[in-house]
Amino acid sequence: MPDKFPESSEFHTLRIIPPAGLHYSTDLLRKMCDIWEKHGSGLIALHGQSGDIMLQGCSSENVQKAFDELNEIGFDLGGAGPALRTSMNCVGHARCEQSCYDEVRTHRTVINGFLDEMHRPALPYKFKFKFSGCPNDCVNAIHRADFAVIGTWRDDIQVDQQEVQNYVAKVGRKYMIDVVITHCPTRALSLNDDDTLEIDNKSCVRCMHCINVMTKALSPGKDRGAMVLIGGKRSLKVGDFLGSVIVPFMKLETDEDFEKLKDFCETVIDFFAENALEHERIGETIDRIGLANFLEGIGVEVDPNMVNHPRTSSYARMDDWDQEVEKWRARKAEAASASEAAE
Ligand code: SF4
Ligand code: SF4
Incomplete structure (x- = not known):
């Protein structure tokens, strides 16, 4: 109703990447508010589900001007649409005694490595990273992130x-x-x-x-690191999923460790880009093609830690696993050709 509310005729939202760990100086916040009052409505939502600073209410003409000034004080554009989304990490290493790895460094390393995927939407659908320092998972990574990195330890409490x-x-x-x-x-x-x-x-x-x-x-123990869980998401086509453990433990301390994580992220994003259907989250892709095929596609060995409730399932056995997968594939192929013949 632009005749009644002229400001609503153009009301774009700018998604801006917040600092890792969501810490600001008051000086930076003042500068951000001044820019937004100058070019936009002054309305800010801190923070969206993926962590974005959402600057709401801007005319088409002012979008670039607002972004240029925000960019000058150190902010970059966040993600929207079928792309890598803005990420989030818990306060962890900065202040929390339970933290098992440096979430801020991990967050920055991963996101800075994939900014192209964020700024130029080219994926089948959204893809979110989240980083929690321990299994308390203060940023809801396990049920919100396609790729969750959650701190853990492998020695004794x-x-x-x-x-x-x-x-x-x-x-x-x-x-x-x-x-x-x-x-x-x-x-x-x-x-x-x-x-x-x-x-x-x-x-x-x-x-x-x-x-x-x-x-x-x-x-937590002294031998600390992180696990990677893939496929978490809120409801879409197939309902809510928690992420599945794909890497039970990895160290995140040296430059080499971070390079390894970045390479793994790239493998998973490439697999998602090539194999997911349009408007499908990676958890739904895994549900559609099966975890065994997904693991093979990303080159990860099957591990007993991936079984949901190994202690309560009398069916979780690892012997003859490979042969079982072959049998399962043969059954699938048989069923597919039978349904093709019927058509
Ligand atoms: S997830 Fe763990 S490390 Fe991070 S803030 Fe919460 S309790 Fe602390
Ligand atoms: S000892 Fe039990 S209560 Fe404590 S962290 Fe382990 S599983 Fe949880």
Whole structure:
């Protein structure tokens, strides 16, 4: 209704990439607001689901002017449409004691390596990266990101037994058993008679519950890194998906580690670009072609850690896996040719 509300006749949104970790200086925020008041409506949404700074309400004529000035103070354009989207990481390494890798560096390394994919939409559909420093997953990577990098550790949980005893003395054994011990999803915890804690680390699934409750006594192990989960998304054609574990553990410390991650991201994006149908998220592609085919396509070996609930599934066996995949493929091919013949 431009006759009634003239400003609404052109009301474009500019998506701008926020700083990794979403930290700003007040000086930078003031400059951003001044630019937006000069060229746009002054309305800002911090932050969209993918982390974007969304500057809402701009005329066609002012879009380029606003972007040029924002670019001068260090901002770049975010993603929209069938493209790599703006990414997000938790505050992690900067302030959080649970962080298992440098999320900010990882985020910047990955996104700076794929800016072309963000600025020139050429993918079948949107593709999102998200980076969480530990399995608490404060940026909702597992169910929001096509490619989630989530911190984890592969040695034992660090325990300060004196702090465990202090905690039990404060809250009592009943509370400790009711709220910590019995809430461990894999029954990996037990409380000794002297109020120290026993952890069966091989059974721990890194859910973070005990560490979150007893922050003084417990912390993630020392051999820290990250896992990669692919295929998470909110509802679209096939409903909501959580990401599947594709790389159970990788170190992210040296330049070489970061190069390896970038190469892997490139492989996955290339596979997505070549094999996904239009308007299909990668989780739906995996659902359509099968996880075994996806793993083969991106050159990743099958690993027992990829099984959703290995402890509760009596069917999770790795022997004869290759032959089973061949049999499954043969059955699929047979079914496909039968349906072709019927048509
Ligand atoms: S995801 Fe983990 S490391 Fe990141 S802010 Fe949350 S608790 Fe901290
Ligand atoms: S992190 Fe979770 S699974 Fe591991 S010991 Fe603690 S409560 Fe159990």
